[in-house]
Amino acid sequence: MEFLVRINTDLPMDMASEEREQLSTRERDRTVELRAEGTLKRLWRVPGRRELVSLWEAKDPTVLHDALASLPLFPWLDIDVEPLATHPSER
Structure with missing residues (x-):
């Protein structure tokens, strides 16, 4: 199942x-792991904002939540998740 995920970071x-700096390094390392696992498929910055748009793949929303919660910055993230369904013309 694919998910469109928007993330805003709000560090104190x-x-x-x-x-x-330590959090940033740990976040980068975890992101690399999630990409290698195939959970995090794509990642884009939104210019001029502290916002990311990303494409994730997980078996179900609980697995996605666990992956997002594994991010070191998770306590400071405002996350919006949209489950995606395949469009008929993509089949």
């Missing part, structure tokens, strides 16, 4: 820069 303004 007073977060130490060292902590931000």
